[in-house]
Amino acid sequence: MNLEAIKAIYYYEMARMRRTLLQSVVSPVITTALYFIVFGAAVGSRMEPVDGVGYGGFITPGLIMLTLITQCVMNGSSGIYFPKFTGTIYEILSAPIAMAEILIGYVGAATTKGMMIGLIILATAAFFVDLRIDHPVLMLVFMLLTAVSFSLAGFIIGIWAKNFEQLSMVPMLVIPPLTFLGGTFYSIDVLPPFWQTVSHFNPVLYLVSGFRWSFFGVSDVHPLISLAMIGLFLAVCLGFLSWVFRTGYKLRT
Template structure:
């Protein structure tokens, strides 16, 4: 096959987005309601006792962390389920026999998952504006981090979808690894508030850099340098690309 099969990519992308529309209650409404509850609980209970963090009102301070929490989990969930379901039903063999390359398959599934995550992030951002006054000092950087994180974790979700042997394993890494790392990654607090020892330990948590870079785009303040955040995100993206390339080259969980 020569050339780029744009029609094949568009067909898969459109199919995945149609599934998103059919499950909009689970994919969009539920995270928005959950985010609103976070604002009610954390904003009211903790915000009344902690007025500001690094010069930012606490209610506004947690917005980037909440968006990132939903972004990471939804990117993983959308991408992993998107590629796992054809494996589960056996329709993956129809895709593999179609005139579409592995790269085009990846672009379609990851592109659809990233699109859903970006939409969700923007919706949560709009929802947050009803609860707290927000400012975005670096909107281009905010969109860049939003898009880069969505693509990176959609790639990670694609890997999980190929690796998983059952529906239980699809939720294993998001629930037992990503969510705890997000809560411990400064989503609801500044790592500068931690004791020195724990602050150093926290710096080994990669999610810290994602949240901190995203928060810097909003308020211009960060616990770690923004370029460290960008480097960490790009580094994880490169690792995911390398793993996917290996899976495609070996046919891991695709041809057996």
């Protein structure tokens, strides 16, 4: 294992975050804080508790998950896309670095960025809503597995994307609707039976539900099923990337 190569890629990506601090950290934190102000404080004070949890606290795990997923996908995709765009990817591929080491460097940096932003937003939420964490260790496990999984998904998108439009399509047009329809602002128990069934085909439901369980001990889906779904998604991403590295898809051609 070439640790120096992994460290070089990792530190370079983290330095890129420092250079774009306003876009990388400040912007998502401010955006999520506005959600807490509008939905948590203003709207939440007029709504009944959901499953015994105040509405502001109830939506907090979903909002953290929304930002975490979006940031991990964006950081994971941009990290590998820009070397492709500038042509420096060929210098990396020609260096004595294994594909797994390249993956660990880029995905590790994207995961770190996502976790940092997620924890900052978690701390920010405490200023706006009543918050408790019943299972802090499991909360961190859910966050870490989600961050790694969607950083891998972002890496795949960065390899696949031909232009900036394709690069931004998934984090801007796919993830927010899935998250909003995945129980971020409500429990699926309030939906008619047909739409409850449809909601179970939304993978983000399992992420939000399991993450919420780690906070309040309430969820729409059993937490073990949520963990299994995250593990399945992680395995699919790793399997696809294994094929990409074997074939050189969109990397060597």
